[in-house]
Amino acid sequence: MVRPQGYTPVCDELLRTVRTPVKNYELVLNRVEADLAAGRLRLGERLPGERSLAEQLGISRPSVREAVRVLEAMGVVRTATGSGPESGAVIVAEPASPLTALLRLHLATNHLPMGDIVQTRVLLESWTAREAAHHAGAGDLVAAEELLDRMDAPGLSPEEFHLLDAEFHVALSALAGNVLIAAVMSSLRTAIHGYVLAAVPNLADWDATAVGLRAEHRAIVGAIRAGAGDEAAALITAHIEGFYRAAQLR
Incomplete structure (x- = not known):
């Protein structure tokens, strides 16, 4: 296999990482963590709705729900059911540590x-x-x-x-x-x-x-x-x- 100039063994490791399958709900977790780190999400703000996240990431709504449950278990979001202004998943904390x-x-x-x-x-x-x-x-x-x-x-x-x-x-x-x-x-x-x-x-x-x-x-x-x-x-x-x-x- 001919490798381009600048290719190092680290590149091989990165390719192996990229090819490692990622579970659907991990895509949501990674997205939320990245948005928190970049300031696109802040305390008190709501996550995008299930349908929106599912469409953006190309995954199912059950996968989005599972990710939200993980975030709630980590203490990052608080969820409330219903359709009013208090419904949905709200950012209540940065990741615990x-x-x-x-x-x-x-x-x-x-x-x-x-x-x-x-x-x-x-x-x-x-x-x-x-x-x-x-x-x-x-x-x-x-x-x-x-x-x-x-x-x-x-x-x-x-x-x-x-x-x-x-x-x-x-x-x-x-x-x-x-x-x-x-x-x-x-x-x-x-x-x-x-x-x-x-x-x-x-x-x-x-x-x-x-x-x-x-x-x-x-x-x-x-x-x-x-x-x-x-x-x-x-x-x-x-x-x-x-x-x-x-x-x-x-």
């Missing part, structure tokens, strides 16, 4: 070993489940329970189910009150979704697995609501490791 952006940039590569992701999840999520059981009130669990209700909807594809699943685990991690751990879990979202979705073809019966995962989620939330920290930690550990074994990822 430079650490959040750096972690997302690194972890979005999806090159992390599955075993390392699972071990990290067990360490973080067992601790956050225990802490949430000791500190979270009933009202704090509403968002997590709404996600579980959405996972009960009939006809969900595995991808839709696992997007909600990843969001559920991120929401639980935020209940412990540790901003750094919440940021790490939010950064792991893409890696978690990627390896979990890749595991689906290894499952003997996805429908039966989904029923089991729903029951395990409910049990975890029930233990947190009851203030049973050790039980919640044990349940979430068994939940994460059990899926990993069932999907034959070891």
Whole structure:
């Protein structure tokens, strides 16, 4: 292959980066982060509507909605339903810290070993489940329970189910009150979704697995609501490791 003058090994690396597939909702996140950095979006302003963003970026409206949910979990936007002046997604903060952006940039590569992701999840999520059981009130669990209700909807594809699943685990991690751990879990979202979705073809019966995962989620939330920290930690550990074994990822 003949390379033009000035071509360096760095160019090869840049080309590999460009060719790496980017998930649709990451396009929205990148666009919003760039607009915030450039001053095109400011605190108190609203994001463009779903339809507008979808058309501008050439992606689906569900992908835009998923991106907005990620931004809300990061504390960057606040959303309100309806059609009045208070509806839509409003910028309420800059990204929580430079650490959040750096972690997302690194972890979005999806090159992390599955075993390392699972071990990290067990360490973080067992601790956050225990802490949430000791500190979270009933009202704090509403968002997590709404996600579980959405996972009960009939006809969900595995991808839709696992997007909600990843969001559920991120929401639980935020209940412990540790901003750094919440940021790490939010950064792991893409890696978690990627390896979990890749595991689906290894499952003997996805429908039966989904029923089991729903029951395990409910049990975890029930233990947190009851203030049973050790039980919640044990349940979430068994939940994460059990899926990993069932999907034959070891």
